[in-house]
Structure formats: C-alpha cells, structure tokens
Amino acid sequence: xxxxxxxxxxxxxxxxxxxxxxxxxxxHFTPGADPLIINPxxxxxxxxxxxxxxxxxxxxxxxxxxxxxxxxxxxxxYENTPDGREGWVNYFIKKGWSIYNTDxxxxxxxxxxxxxxxxxxxxxxxxKHDPFERFRIGDGKASYHKNPxxxxxxxxxxxxxxxxxxxxxxLVPRWINNEKETxxxxxxxxxxxxxxxxxxxxxxxxxxIEMALNHPSxxxxxxxxxPTISVDIKHPDAFTNTPILLVYGDYIKPGNRWYKHMQxxxxxxxxxxxxxxxxxxxxxxxKGIFGNSHLPMLDLNSIAVANIIQEWLExxxxxR
Amino acid sequence: xxxxxxxxxxxxxxxxxxxxxxxxxxxHFTPGADPLIINPxxxxxxxxxxxxxxxxxxxxxxxxxxxxxxxxxxxxxYENTPDGREGWVNYFIKKGWSIYNTDxxxxxxxxxxxxxxxxxxxxxxxxKHDPFERFRIGDGKASYHKNPxxxxxxxxxxxxxxxxxxxxxxLVPRWINNEKETxxxxxxxxxxxxxxxxxxxxxxxxxxIEMALNHPSxxxxxxxxxPTISVDIKHPDAFTNTPILLVYGDYIKPGNRWYKHMQxxxxxxxxxxxxxxxxxxxxxxxKGIFGNSHLPMLDLNSIAVANIIQEWLExxxxxR
Numbered sequence: 001x002x003x004x005x006x007x008x009x010x011x012x013x014x015x016x017x018x019x020x021x022x023x024x025x026x027x028h029f030t031p032g033a034d035p036l037i038i039n040p041x042x043x044x045x046x047x048x049x050x051x052x053x054x055x056x057x058x059x060x061x062x063x064x065x066x067x068x069x070x071x072x073x074x075x076x077x078y079e080n081t082p083d084g085r086e087g088w089v090n091y092f093i094k095k096g097w098s099i100y101n102t103d104x105x106x107x108x109x110x111x112x113x114x115x116x117x118x119x120x121x122x123x124x125x126x127x128k129h130d131p132f133e134r135f136r137i138g139d140g141k142a143s144y145h146k147n148p149x150x151x152x153x154x155x156x157x158x159x160x161x162x163x164x165x166x167x168x169x170x171l172v173p174r175w176i177n178n179e180k181e182t183x184x185x186x187x188x189x190x191x192x193x194x195x196x197x198x199x200x201x202x203x204x205x206x207x208x209i210e211m212a213l214n215h216p217s218x219x220x221x222x223x224x225x226x227p228t229i230s231v232d233i234k235h236p237d238a239f240t241n242t243p244i245l246l247v248y249g250d251y252i253k254p255g256n257r258w259y260k261h262m263q264x265x266x267x268x269x270x271x272x273x274x275x276x277x278x279x280x281x282x283x284x285x286x287k288g289i290f291g292n293s294h295l296p297m298l299d300l301n302s303i304a305v306a307n308i309i310q311e312w313l314e315x316x317x318x319x320r
Numbered sequence: 321x322x323x324x325x326x327x328x329x330x331x332x333x334x335x336x337x338x339x340x341x342x343x344x345x346x347x348h349f350t351p352g353a354d355p356l357i358i359n360p361x362x363x364x365x366x367x368x369x370x371x372x373x374x375x376x377x378x379x380x381x382x383x384x385x386x387x388x389x390x391x392x393x394x395x396x397x398y399e400n401t402p403d404g405r406e407g408w409v410n411y412f413i414k415k416g417w418s419i420y421n422t423d424x425x426x427x428x429x430x431x432x433x434x435x436x437x438x439x440x441x442x443x444x445x446x447x448k449h450d451p452f453e454r455f456r457i458g459d460g461k462a463s464y465h466k467n468p469x470x471x472x473x474x475x476x477x478x479x480x481x482x483x484x485x486x487x488x489x490x491l492v493p494r495w496i497n498n499e500k501e502t503x504x505x506x507x508x509x510x511x512x513x514x515x516x517x518x519x520x521x522x523x524x525x526x527x528x529i530e531m532a533l534n535h536p537s538x539x540x541x542x543x544x545x546x547p548t549i550s551v552d553i554k555h556p557d558a559f560t561n562t563p564i565l566l567v568y569g570d571y572i573k574p575g576n577r578w579y580k581h582m583q584x585x586x587x588x589x590x591x592x593x594x595x596x597x598x599x600x601x602x603x604x605x606x607k608g609i610f611g612n613s614h615l616p617m618l619d620l621n622s623i624a625v626a627n628i629i630q631e632w633l634e635x636x637x638x639x640r
C-alpha cells in the first residue's frame with residue numbers, strides 16, 4: 001500500500017532559442033488528412049528537465065530525496081526492475097521519503113531539440129553487448145551472446161539476466177557534452193525543492209557534486225552509487241556540512257574500468273576529508289552483499305542495497 | 321490524498337534489430353576519465369513503449385483506463401497542467417480508476433534508436449508559434465507573440481496562457497510514419513492489461529481505433545478527445561459492444577482545420593452506427609463549457625471536462 005499526500009510532475013530549467021533560415025517542411029501527419037506545413041523558424045524551448053514527484057502521507061525523511069540516474073538511462077531505473085519487481089521509488093516512498101525522480105536533460109520525458117547546440121552531434125545508441133560487457137554483468141569483452149544460455153555471466157551475478165532485453169528497452173540515446181546544461185537544470189530543481197538529499201548513480205554523481213558546489217546550503221546529503229567523478233574540486237569547503245555515502249558493488253578489481261573510475265572518484269573526493277568528517281564508503285561485498293553489477297537498483301538484491309542506504313540515512317540523522 | 325494498492329512502470333513491445341557496417345566511435349563520456357570506444361554493430365532493442373501504472377486501493381472502474389496522448393506529446397499531458405494544477409491521472413485515480421499512462425513509440429521514456437528504419441528520417445521539433453496557432457489557443461496565423469501581452473488569444477480561451485512556455489517544455493520530437501510500430505506496441509499493452517477502456521487524445525485516437533479493430537473483445541470503451549481519424553474502417557462489426565465517446569472543444573468552425581478533422585472523423589466512424597447504438601458525441605459548448613483549446617486536459621477548466629467523461633463512464637455502466 002502506498003499512501004500519498006500528493007504526486008505530480010513538472011518540467012524545469014532550460015532556455016529559449018531562436019531558429020532562423022530553416023526551410024519549411026511539408027509533412028503528412030494524419031493518414032487521409034491534409035498535409036501540414038511546419039515552419040521551424042521561430043522560438044523553441046530547449047534543455048528543460050522532467051521531474052516526477054511523490055509526497056508520502058507521513059513524511060519521515062528530514063529532506064526530500066532527488067533521484068538522478070546514470071548515462072543512457074532515465075528515472076525509470078528507479079521505478080521498476082527489468083524482471084518486474086518494485087523499484088527504489090516505491091521502496092523509499094514506503095519508508096516515508098518525498099521523492100523527486102528526474103530525467104536528465106535530453107533523456108526520456110525531458111525531450112530534446114535538434115536545433116539546440118547541445119543536441120547537434122549525433123547521440124549514442126548503445127547496442128546490447130555494450131552495457132552487458134561494460135556494466136559488470138558479463139565477464140568482460142565478448143561475454144555477451146544473443147542466447148542467454150550462452151552468455152558468459154560473472155559468477156554469482158545478481159543481475160536479472162533472463163530479463164536483459166527488458167533492461168535494454170529502458171535505455172535512451174545519450175548525447176555527449178551537455179553536462180553544463182544538465183547541471184543548470186538540476187540547480188533550478190534544487191532551488192525549487194529547497195534543502196534536499198541527492199541520490200545519484202554513475203554519471204549522475206558528477207551532477208550531484210556540481211549541485212553541492214553551487215548550492216552548499218541546499219544539499220543536505222549525497223548518496224553516490226558507483227559515481228564517475230574525475231574533477232578538481234575547487235571549493236571543498238562547500239561540503240563541510242554534507243554527509244556523503246559512496247556505494248560500490250562486486251567485481252571491481254585493479255586494472256578494470258570500474259576500478260579506475262573508483263580510484264578517480266576517491267582521488268577527486270580526497271580533498272573533502274580535510275573539511276568533512278562524514279564521508280562513508282561502503283563496499284557491498286564487505287557487508288556480505290555479493291554479485292552486484294554497476295546497476296544495483298536493478299539487481300535481484302536491490303532491496304538489500306536500498307536497506308544499506310536507508311540505514312546510512314538514519315545513522316546520519318536525516319530520518320525521523 | 322491518493323491511496324494506491326500498487327504503482328510502477330514497464331516497457332512493452334518493440335523488436336530486436338541487427339546493425340552492421342557502422343564505424344566504431346571513440347567518445348569521451350566522463351570528463352577526466354579514459355575515452356570509451358563504442359561499437360554500435362550488434363543487436364539493438366527498438367520501438368518499445370513506456371507505460372506507468374497506478375492501481376488504486378479501492379478500484380471502482382470495471383476495467384483499467386489506458387491513457388494515450390497526442391502527437392509531439394507524452395503521458396505528461398495527463399500528469400499535470402502547465403500552470404501546476406493536478407492532471408487527469410490524479411483525478412481518475414481519486415475516482416477509483418486503475419490507470420496505464422503511456423508514452424507512444426519514440427516519445428519520452430519510450431526512447432528511440434536512429435538505427436531503426438522508423439527513426440531514420442529527421443523528427444519534427446515544433447516551434448512555439450505552431451501549437452499556439454494550430455491548437456486553438458491563439459486566433460490562427462500570426463497570433464503568437466513572444467510577449468504574452470501581445471499574443472492574440474482566442475476570446476474566452478481557457479488555456480493557461482501565462483504558462484504557455486511551460487506547456488512547450490512538455491513537448492517532444494515527433495517522427496512521422498511510425499504508426500504501425502506504435503499500434504503494435506499498444507496491442508502488446510492491451511494483451512497484457514486485458515479488457516480495458518481507452519482514453520485517447522488527437523493522434524492517439526487513430527491508435528485506439530486500431531486496437532479495437534485488432535482486439536474487439538479487449539476494448540470495453542473508447543473516449544476520443546478531438547481525434548484525428550481519416551480511415552476506412554473495414555470491420556465495423558468489431559465495435560458492436562464498444563461504447564464510444566467523442567469530445568470536442570470550442571472554436572471549431574466550418575473551414576478551419578479542426579472542423580475538417582472532425583468531419584473526417586465523423587465520416588470514418590459513420591459506418592459504426594449500423595453496428596453500435598452506444599456512440600455519443602459531446603460538443604462541450606453545448607454543455608455550457610466554453611473556451612476549450614485542442615488541449616482540454618491542460619485547460620483551466622480541465623476538471624469540468626474530466627467530470628463530463630466520468631459521467632459518461634457511469635452512464636455506460638463502466639463504473640461501479
């Protein structure tokens with residue numbers, strides 16, 4: 001049972017651009033009806049961001065949670081698992097958290113517009129083998145196979161492997177180099193929600209750090225699920241009062257890509273330790289939780305991982 | 321207060337394609353990290369559809385409602401209004417309806433894939449003047465102006481005109497000529513939900529008709545909000561047991577585009593009358609509801625229009 005005080009959605013951020021010198025298009029929208037002439041010249045709204053929110057009947061979190069997904073994904077990553085179990089949205093609402101679940105700029109319901117500079121380059125459409133081999137589901141290169149029985153899955157993997165195609169249906173195109181526009185929309189969201197806790201996966205981690213740098217007083221906690229952060233943090237004092245949790249799954253070994261991402265992230269965040277005594281790192285395997293891919297919100301043990309996050313939120317007194 | 325037995329989402333439909341002979345791409349995903357080599361050759365999932373569902377604590381509808389949006393839109397059209405009021409999703413959940421709110425193929429969270437034939441042509445990105453002048457918000461051609469004070473709005477318009485830019489943020493690119501793939505995904509949804517009632521806006525009306533033609537026993541009612549239907553219905557007997565409601569807003573006058581759409585739709589559906597005595601057409605102005613644009617779910621009087629639909633559902637004994 002889910003009891004909500006309110007739920008809804010909105011778009012936030014973005015800007016207006018003016019398009020010139022494009023040809024009119026004569027397009028046939030409706031079979032059997034007259035064709036339409038579309039004149040694209042004029043004003044367009046671009047780079048906005050879609051947010052869906054849920055406010056529980058009895059709020060127990062001290063601040064709302066802002067969910068930020070990883071590259072090629074949308075907020076759907078937190079709504080369900082490919083094999084049809086409940087996602088983290090339901091889990092955290094039931095715990096009494098208000099949730100703002102986002103689609104980053106250009107992904108999913110945020111839309112995109114080919115006339116904006118940020119969308120002029122062709123986006124990446126990931127083929128099935130790529131996340132399988134890169135996100136620690138399969139055992140590295142050439143481990144994907146069309147037939148699930150012939151896939152070389154990592155031993156003990158908790159990914160719902162029979163639903164791998166269903167996972168691939170969740171993915172959306174990814175444009176490169178629109179970080180600035182994405183951060184801008186996230187900052188607008190934070191100004192709207194007020195003080196919040198950020199839960200960010202993978203690419204989202206970078207945006208979470210930027211939000212705290214820009215609005216230190218509005219970011220009350222940061223949960224980073226295998227973030228990919230390689231930046232020079234210029235104002236580490238912005239994080240003085242922000243508890244941070246880093247969560248890492250299984251199969252991260254010296255030499256592999258995720259080990260490098262982890263080292264880069266830890267190097268980037270090292271400077272914060274001088275200013276912040278509330279940084280925790282959880283290696284799930286050290287908690288007895290094994291088999292996690294880069295997508296712990298989708299793995300078969302996703303609720304065990306959510307429990308770890310909930311415990312940390314309680315420990316850091318962000319929960320009533 | 322919204323009390324839900326369950327809520328969640330899934331992707332449905334679509335197919336697998338194989339991509340050949342494309343160049344590998346070397347792309348820099350993460351600032352400061354190693355570039356990634358993406359090999360797009362291989363299998364891709366394409367043409368799937370995103371669906372979010374809500375099951376109320378006490379279900380009072382005899383069947384679930386499937387919400388289908390119009391062209392250039394997504395399920396967001398039913399979630400909120402541009403000026404921040406509750407959308408029809410909340411309204412109908414509170415009445416006790418189960419809801420499946422969809423993003424048609426290629427829109428929003430359904431994603432899209434440039435390697436599939438259905439997405440090879442460039443999509444349409446609507447400029448701000450186009451829906452304003454075409455969707456009966458402004459008074460026809462050249463009625464849009466960047467400054468809301470200089471817009472020529474139709475007299476008595478119920479569109480939340482100060483939030484027009486916010487409406488434009490909801491729109492997404494539209495590909496032409498993927499009707500077949502869209503209908504296919506909607507049929508998969510209907511097979512999953514079982515007997516259902518369809519509420520379809522504009523372009524969605526065409527898909528609703530195709531669903532009833534393909535699965536007459538699974539479509540228990542059809543609500544068409546200003547549909548754009550110009551087809552020859554070859555098996556009108558498929559609609560024998562399906563109550564149909566047509567809803568039209570204000571400013572539809574002989575000679576204008578929406579009058580033609582209405583005439584085309586009524587001509588297409590005329591053949592059904594021999595087989596079906598439960599076809600109702602509501603001209604909202606005849607009910608004393610004035611000022612509606614082509615987007616009554618967003619207009620200031622959106623709840624008055626929802627009430628009309630709810631009354632019809634009760635009259636047709638689709639509600640307990």
